[in-house]
Amino acid sequence: MCRNIHTLHNFEPAATSEEVHAAALQYVRKIAGTTKPSKANQEAFDQAVHAVAHATEHLLEALVTTAPPKNREEEYAKARARAEKSGRYANAG
Template sequence: MCRNIHQLHNFEPEATDDEVHAAALQYVRKVSGSTRPSQANAEAFDRAVRDIAHATRHLLEDLVTTAPPKDREVEAAKARERSAKRYATA
């Protein structure tokens, strides 16, 4: 599950609210051990996602770096290349 959490810091443009929410959702899924909570746990699950997304947004806003921002398309191309090498058939 956590393989879907991608680095969000130091990109231009900055991470969107949807990306932050998706990362928080994946984290809560991993920690809770379920992809969909029962009705009894839905409120706690949703609250955890909101809280973690909120904390993540603050973290991203507060982090400081001297490195130049990364380009999303370039990083996506690198990831596709790594994936192609990893899963290449002989």
């Protein structure tokens, strides 16, 4: 599950609310050990996703770097190339 959480810091344009929420959702899913909480746990699950997303947005706003911003498409292409080289996607495509 956590493989799906991507770096969000130092990209141009900055991470969107949707990207932050997706990362928070993946994190909470990993911690909870489930992708779909029971009805009894849904509220706690949703509150946790909201809290993690909120904290993530504050963290991203507070981080400082002197490195030039990265390009998402270039970084995704590099990640795909690494995955293909490792054989992770040998049967894909």
